[in-house]
Structures are given as C-alpha cells and as structure tokens.
Amino acid sequence: MKNPYYPIDTLVEDVITETPTIKTFCLAPSQPIKFKAGQFMQLTVPGCGEAPFTPSSSPSVSEKMEITILKTGKVTDALHALKPGAEVGLRGPFGKGYPMDKMEGKEVLVVGGGVGLAPLRSLIYALLENPKKYKRISIKYGARMPEELCFARMYDQWSKAAPNVDFSVTLDVPAPNWTGHVGLVTTLLDGLDLNLENSIAVSCGPEIMLKFVTLKLLEVGYKPPQIYLSMNRKMSCGMGKCGRCNVGHYYLCVDGPDMCYDKIKHVPNVFG
Amino acid sequence: MHFIDSTNFERFLKKLSVDGELYVPVRDGETGKLHMERIELFPLPDNFCIDGLRTVEPLKAFAQPLRCPVADYPSTEGDDMSDDKPFPSVVVAGARGCDLTAMQLVDKVQTEGEFTDPFYKIRRDRMIVIGADCSECGESCFCNLHGAKPWPEKGCDVAVARIQGGYVAEAQSERGEKLIEENKDLFVDARDQQVKMRDEIRAKVVHELEENNKAYPKTAGLSEIVRDALGDGIWDDISARCVECGACTNICPTCYCFLLFDQKAGGSHFQRMFSWDSCQVTGYARMAAMANPRARLTDRVKHRYYHKYDYLPLSHGAVYCTGCGRCIDSCSASIDMRDALRKVKERSGGKKKA
Numbered sequence: 001m002k003n004p005y006y007p008i009d010t011l012v013e014d015v016i017t018e019t020p021t022i023k024t025f026c027l028a029p030s031q032p033i034k035f036k037a038g039q040f041m042q043l044t045v046p047g048c049g050e051a052p053f054t055p056s057s058s059p060s061v062s063e064k065m066e067i068t069i070l071k072t073g074k075v076t077d078a079l080h081a082l083k084p085g086a087e088v089g090l091r092g093p094f095g096k097g098y099p100m101d102k103m104e105g106k107e108v109l110v111v112g113g114g115v116g117l118a119p120l121r122s123l124i125y126a127l128l129e130n131p132k133k134y135k136r137i138s139i140k141y142g143a144r145m146p147e148e149l150c151f152a153r154m155y156d157q158w159s160k161a162a163p164n165v166d167f168s169v170t171l172d173v174p175a176p177n178w179t180g181h182v183g184l185v186t187t188l189l190d191g192l193d194l195n196l197e198n199s200i201a202v203s204c205g206p207e208i209m210l211k212f213v214t215l216k217l218l219e220v221g222y223k224p225p226q227i228y229l230s231m232n233r234k235m236s237c238g239m240g241k242c243g244r245c246n247v248g249h250y251y252l253c254v255d256g257p258d259m260c261y262d263k264i265k266h267v268p269n270v271f272g
Numbered sequence: 273m274h275f276i277d278s279t280n281f282e283r284f285l286k287k288l289s290v291d292g293e294l295y296v297p298v299r300d301g302e303t304g305k306l307h308m309e310r311i312e313l314f315p316l317p318d319n320f321c322i323d324g325l326r327t328v329e330p331l332k333a334f335a336q337p338l339r340c341p342v343a344d345y346p347s348t349e350g351d352d353m354s355d356d357k358p359f360p361s362v363v364v365a366g367a368r369g370c371d372l373t374a375m376q377l378v379d380k381v382q383t384e385g386e387f388t389d390p391f392y393k394i395r396r397d398r399m400i401v402i403g404a405d406c407s408e409c410g411e412s413c414f415c416n417l418h419g420a421k422p423w424p425e426k427g428c429d430v431a432v433a434r435i436q437g438g439y440v441a442e443a444q445s446e447r448g449e450k451l452i453e454e455n456k457d458l459f460v461d462a463r464d465q466q467v468k469m470r471d472e473i474r475a476k477v478v479h480e481l482e483e484n485n486k487a488y489p490k491t492a493g494l495s496e497i498v499r500d501a502l503g504d505g506i507w508d509d510i511s512a513r514c515v516e517c518g519a520c521t522n523i524c525p526t527c528y529c530f531l532l533f534d535q536k537a538g539g540s541h542f543q544r545m546f547s548w549d550s551c552q553v554t555g556y557a558r559m560a561a562m563a564n565p566r567a568r569l570t571d572r573v574k575h576r577y578y579h580k581y582d583y584l585p586l587s588h589g590a591v592y593c594t595g596c597g598r599c600i601d602s603c604s605a606s607i608d609m610r611d612a613l614r615k616v617k618e619r620s621g622g623k624k625k626a
Contacts (some may be wrong), residue, residue, distance in 0.1 A: 001353040001354070001394075002351045002352065002353060002390070003342070003343055003351040003352070003353045003390065003392045004351070004387060004389075005342040005343045005544050006343040006345065006347070006350060006351035006544075007343075007345065007544075008351075009346070024480065034391065044345075044534070045543075046345060046540050047533045047534060047535075047536045047540065047541075047543050048534065049533060050532065050534065051560070072560045072561045073559075073560025073561060074560075075560075076560060077497070083394075086538070089345065097379060125307040140277060147374075202491070207563070232559060232563070232566060233559070234556070234558060234559045236530070236531050236532045236558050237389075237530070237532060238385070238386055239387035239389070240386070240387065240390050241381060241382055241387065241528070241530070242380075242529055242530045242531065242532070242533075242549070243528060243529030243530070243549075243551070243579075244529060244549070244551070244556055244557055246579070246583060248583065249583035249584070249586040249587045250581065251587075254385070254387075268502060268503060268566055269566075271563045272564070
C-alpha cells in the first residue's frame with residue numbers, strides 16, 4: 001500500500017519573477033507526474049506545510065512542472081524565499097481538471113484575473129496544442145496595474161498562435177505609458193463576438209472577480225451549464241476525506257476545483 | 273443464536289485480548305457514565321459494564337485517532353507502507369447500535385471512492401468489534417428518530433445482549449462466526465426463554481426512546497426540510513448560544529473531518545500529522561489572506577446541520593447522524609440537535625401554510 005500523504009521529492013530548478021508578488025517555480029519531480037489541465041497539486045515546503053496549487057505548465061509535460069504562485073500566506077511566503085536548488089514535495093494530481101472533452105468544436109472563452117491566469121495558462125497550453133479542435137479560443141485577461149500583469153512575455157505568442165485565437169488584456173485603472181484597454185476584466189465581455197450558443201466559458205481569478213464575471217456572462221447570454229469556475233476553498237487531504245473544501249455537497253478536491261456554475265449556483269455565499 | 277454465561281464471556285474477552293489491545297466499557301462511579309478503558313490484566317474490573325448505554329467516547333476514535341503521524345519526511349521507505357507494524361489489532365467490546373452505524377458511515381467516506389485512506393483502512397481491518405444492546409435510554413438518546421434500534425443491527429463481529437446470568441450472542445460477520453466457532457466450548461445454544469428475556473429488554477428500551485423523544489420530529493424527510501431552510505433566519509437563533517468549542521463535532525461518531533499539518537523534526541526533517549478538526553471553529557475553512565467562506569458563526573453552525581442532513585445524503589446516500597446524543601451531552605451552551613431540527617421543521621410547516 002502507498003502512503004498518499006507522503007510527498008514526491010521535487011527539486012526547484014528555477015524561479016522566475018513574474019510580478020513583485022508572483023513567482024513561477026520550475027520544478028523537477030523525482031518521478032514523472034501526469035496531470036490534466038486544471039488538476040491541482042499539494043506542494044510541501046518541508047517543515048512549513050502544504051498548500052494547493054494548480055500547475056501553470058503544459059499538461060503534455062510530465063517530467064517537469066511549473067507552478068505560479070502569489071505571495072499571500074504562510075506557505076507562499078516560505079515558497080517565495082526559496083532559491084533554485086531547494087527541495088520541495090509534491091502530492092497529486094487531485095481533482096477533475098477542466099472539461100476538455102466538452103470544449104471540442106466549441107468557442108472557448110477564457111477569462112482570467114490576476115494570478116488566476118496561472119491555472120488558465122495550463123489550459124491555454126492544452127488548447128493551443130491543437131487549436132483546430134476548437135472553433136474559437138478567446139482569451140480575456142485583466143490585472144490591476146502594469147506591474148501585476150502575469151506572463152506578459154507570452155501575450156504576443158498567444159495572439160498569433162492561430163487564426164481562431166485572440167487575446168485581449170485590460171488594466172483596472174489607467175497607468176502611465178499604457179495605451180491598451182482600461183477597465184475591469186468584465187468590460188472585455190461587453191460586445192462579445194462569440195456564438196454564445198456554441199460556447200463554453202472558463203474563468204479563474206479572485207472570488208469577487210469570479211462573481212462579477214459570472215453575472216456578466218449570464219447578462220450577455222451564457223447559461224449556467226456553459227460556465228466553469230475555478231473555485232477556492234481551504235484544502236488539506238486532496239482526496240475527499242478531510243471534509244473542508246465543500247461547496248454545497250461537492251468536495252472541490254475531487255469534484256473540482258473547476259465547477260460548472262449550474263451545479264453550485266444555489267449555494268449561498270458561493271463566492272465567499 | 274447462542275448464549276454465553278458471564279464467566280465464559282470474560283474468558284472469551286481474555287482470549288481475544290491475546291491478539292489485540294482490549295477495550296471495554298467501565299462505569300464511572302461518580303457520573304454513572306460509561307467510558308472505554310484498556311484492559312491489560314484480568315479479571316475484568318468490578319465496574320465493567322456492557323449494558324446501560326453508549327460510552328462517552330465515540331467508536332471512531334479507534335479507527336481515526338485524535339492525532340497521529342502519517343508521514344515522516346524524508347524517509348528511506350518513501351511512500352511505501354508495507355511495514356505496517358505501528359498498527360496494533362484492537363478489540364472493542366460494548367459498541368452500541370448508534371456507534372456501529374456511525375462507523376459504517378465513516379467507512380463510506382474513508383474507504384470508498386477514488387481514494388482510500390490507508391491509515392484508516394488498516395486500523396479498521398484490525399478492529400474486532402463486539403456489539404452490545406442498550407439496556408437503558410439516555411436523556412439525549414434519539415436513535416429511534418432515525419428509525420434505528422438500540423441494539424446492533426449490523427456492523428459488528430459478534431453482538432451480545434446482557435440478560436440474567438450472561439449474554440445472548442450472535443455473529444454478524446464471517447470473522448464473528450469464526451470467533452464463536454473457535455471458542456465454541458464457551459457458548460451454548462440460546463434457549464427461547466433467554467431470547468425472550470433479551471426481546472423484553474429491547475421492547476422496554478424502544479418504549480423509553482419513544483416516550484423520551486415524542487416531542488421531536490422523526491428524521492425521515494428532514495433532509496428536504498433542512499434544504500429548504502437554507503436562507504432562513506432560524507439558524508441565527510440556533511447558533512446564538514454557541515461558544516464555538518467544537519465539542520459537538522469532536523465527540524460525534526460520524527464527524528470525520530481532519531487536518532494535516534507538518535511539524536519540524538530537526539533539520540530538514542518533518543513529521544506530517546493527522547488531527548481531528550472541527551468545522552465549528554473559524555480557522556477550519558480559512559484560507560490564505562484570511563479569506564473564509566464561513567467567517568460567520570451562524571454559517572458554521574448551519575454547516576454542521578447541512579453537512580449531516582443535506583450534503584452527505586446527496587454525496588454518500590445517508591444522513592450522517594445516528595442519534596447517539598453525544599453532541600447534546602457535550603454542548604456547553606445546551607444546544608439540542610433534536611430541538612434545533614424541531615424549530616426548523618416548525619418554521620417550514622408555518623411557511624407552507626402561509
């Protein structure tokens with residue numbers, strides 16, 4: 001029998017500073033880890049603790065893994081202090097991941113906010129691997145200010161990836177030298193030129209953003225079964241045993257963390 | 273059906289104790305309550321008591337200890353668990369119907385589905401459980417409201433019912449049949465009169481339960497009522513007195529929630545610990561940057577009812593309460609689950625009329 005609480009030894013090969021508060025950790029686990037876009041890992045900083053993160057790298061690569069992390073608590077503070085060469089631990093993958101099969105032949109709308117682009121990047125890698133499988137891939141991203149833009153080096157690449165792919169970005173408030181769109185990410189959803197009936201929307205970001213993105217998507221004509229949200233709850237075991245990550249009767253660690261809005265729309269305080 | 277006299281029953285327990293740690297209920301002289309006590313030397317203590325009612329401690333504690341290490345890191349064995357010596361066999365005598373049902377409910381969570389908790393599974397597989405009839409109804413007992421009986425219906429290896437001079441006994445598992453077979457010199461066939469004595473005690477306790485709980489609603493259909501009351505202000509009233517001690521969840525035989533945490537063990541070594549956790553305390557669902565979907569006490573109290581009466585029936589097919597009443601006994605604010613559910617039901621009835 002295997003001990004599911006024992007993490008896989010993992011080397012931190014590189015640390016990329018994305019923004020003043022976001023870093024990408026390039027990891028080399030001692031054994032390959034196969035995961036699907038949207039599935040999450042429990043990352044251990046030895047002696048400090050464990051926290052759940054969704055990889056930001058391509059699910060086609062199982063020898064290496066990248067995880068992009070906002071500095072926001074005990075474990076992430078310790079992570080941000082790590083240098084290349086440090087040892088960490090990984091458990092997982094856990095959860096269902098994004099509904100890739102449901103996206104085929106559809107117009108896929110990807111809406112990200114802040115560090116929420118991290119798990120979506122894994123999805124974007126998966127989508128762009130074979131863009132012809134999808135009718136459209138439309139990526140909308142928002143950050144508060146220029147220095148908080150995550151993965152800025154990749155935007156151009158995404159925009160030009162294929163004729164059916166588009167990428168747009170916005171800042172919440174105007175900034176010097178910023179000539180692009182200004183306004184919350186929801187303003188990028190005004191006047192969407194997608195065939196909504198044949199669309200699936202996927203969103204990840206802070207809960208308050210998820211709330212307003214959901215309201216906006218409903219307003220422009222999406223139906224709850226077409227909306228998938230990356231939900232956040234405290235997680236510990238990752239296996240549906242420890243009880244804490246519920247949204248209604250679902251445990252995010254086994255049923256999510258990306259949940260179809262139709263399944264959770266009745267849950268009070270669903271957005272926290 | 274078998275009969276085993278008191279002397280032979282003690283011999284039976286003594287034989288079982290050779291292969292595992294033996295725990296039996298003993299009655300506290302001051303409070304009159306039963307507690308599980310480890311027995312290492314025979315004869316059994318004078319306050320050994322296998323009738324009465326359930327012990328203060330829930331049965332789950334034997335399969336899911338309050339706190340235990342689940343991983344030492346780094347370790348040369350890695351995630352290999354083939355060396356499973358740290359798990360002793362345990363013999364628990366005197367488990368009541370409410371605890372046995374609860375144990376089966378926790379089994380569903382910890383051993384079914386995509387993952388199995390190996391720590392739970394190994395401990396559970398090494399547990400021999402002797403079930404026992406209740407001969408009394410406690411003030412807080414309400415198994416009858418769940419349609420359950422105050423005796424082991426299933427879930428133990430051997431079930432015993434105290435009658436004059438000994439016990440009516442029957443096997444409830446293959447292992448139980450084997451245990452009786454291996455010790456058949458200790459058992460005789462039960463006479464009809466002895467089974468009748470057992471049934472009379474059973475009828476008496478059922479009557480006491482019915483009388484004691486006639487003011488409260490049966491739980492059949494209660495899930496729908498609880499579900500409908502989700503946005504109701506009634507939960508503010510129910511939670512008003514709660515002091516967030518977490519006793520109700522810790523002592524509940526079906527509450528299985530736990531937390532993993534790491535503690536330093538020198539250098540880069542750490543030990544990953546498993547610990548019971550309570551959804552009633554504020555840190556339970558709190559995430560990084562203090563985000564908390566149940567920051568309000570009302571939402572936490574409500575969550576306990578919803579988890580038991582709404583979510584788990586949907587995800588695991590059963591109400592996760594067996595009416596043991598321990599949460600009522602242990603509540604320092606005297607919150608009574610039966611009373612809370614009655615209020616929810618009355619409110620719902622009032623709404624429908626209106």
